[in-house]
Amino acid sequence: EAGVAQSPRYKIIEKRQSVAFWCNPISGHATLYWYQQILGQGPKLLIQFQNNGVVDDSQLPKDRFSAERLKGVDSTLKIQPAKLEDSAVYLCASSYGQGAIRKAFFGQGTRLTVV
Amino acid sequence: AQKITQTQPGMFVQEKEAVTLDCTYDTSDPSYGLFWYKQPSSGEMIFLIYQGSYDQQNATEGRYSLNFQKARKSANLVISASQLGDSAMYFCAMREGRYDYKLSFGAGTTVTVRA
Numbered sequence: 001e002a003g004v005a006q007s008p009r010y011k012i013i014e015k016r017q018s019v020a021f022w023c024n025p026i027s028g029h030a031t032l033y034w035y036q037q038i039l040g041q042g043p044k045l046l047i048q049f050q051n052n053g054v055v056d057d058s059q060l061p062k063d064r065f066s067a068e069r070l071k072g073v074d075s076t077l078k079i080q081p082a083k084l085e086d087s088a089v090y091l092c093a094s095s096y097g098q099g100a101i102r103k104a105f106f107g108q109g110t111r112l113t114v115v
Numbered sequence: 116a117q118k119i120t121q122t123q124p125g126m127f128v129q130e131k132e133a134v135t136l137d138c139t140y141d142t143s144d145p146s147y148g149l150f151w152y153k154q155p156s157s158g159e160m161i162f163l164i165y166q167g168s169y170d171q172q173n174a175t176e177g178r179y180s181l182n183f184q185k186a187r188k189s190a191n192l193v194i195s196a197s198q199l200g201d202s203a204m205y206f207c208a209m210r211e212g213r214y215d216y217k218l219s220f221g222a223g224t225t226v227t228v229r230a
Binding site: 031033040041042043044045048050055056089091093095101102103104105106107108109111 | 119148150152157158159160161162165167206208210216217218219220221222223
């Protein structure tokens with residue numbers, strides 16, 4: 001079974017530039033998440049999709065961050081304009097709804113450096 | 116308030132010995148799930164073990180076991196017979212509610228296994 005795919009793996013941009021990350025979840029997984037992991041901290045949820053609808057975006061800085069999940073499969077996360085404090089690893093994860101565990105499977109992440 | 120607290124920022128363990136990683140949690144929901152993930156230097160989050168709030172027995176997965184003390188709200192991870200490949204960051208996470216999927220993570224504990 002293929003895992004969660006993310007690209008790019010690394011990105012360096014200057015502040016005030018824009019950047020986009022892409023995620024392809026595991027086939028059949030209805031739930032998709034974007035997490036932000038700042039160095040030395042645990043991941044923090046930015047947004048959660050169920051199919052192509054947003055379930056929770058309460059932690060998403062909506063003045064600069066946006067995300068979409070077209071057709072309930074792939075997703076993109078965009079930052080515009082980027083700030084220095086956006087430097088972090090952006091993790092995409094997916095899960096399916098069967099069973100109590102609802103384990104999340106994570107991609108390898110995109111490491112963003114804003115200079 | 117922090118939902119997940121991991122008080123050990125870093126730990127050293129000798130190869131072949133056991134190590135216990137502490138995790139305490141805070142929730143008022145009677146239905147919740149507790150997870151442990153491993154994050155090696157490559158960045159991906161690897162699922163290790165799960166404990167549901169209604170599970171009567173402590174979860175075990177190979178060399179990993181979860182010491183679940185519900186009254187104390189603790190869910191410590193025990194890694195037995197440590198291997199060099201166990202050197203990584205370890206995160207405790209919680210899912211709250213019967214129908215919610217998102218995870219709240221602790222700050223993590225770095226484990227370094229010495230030969």
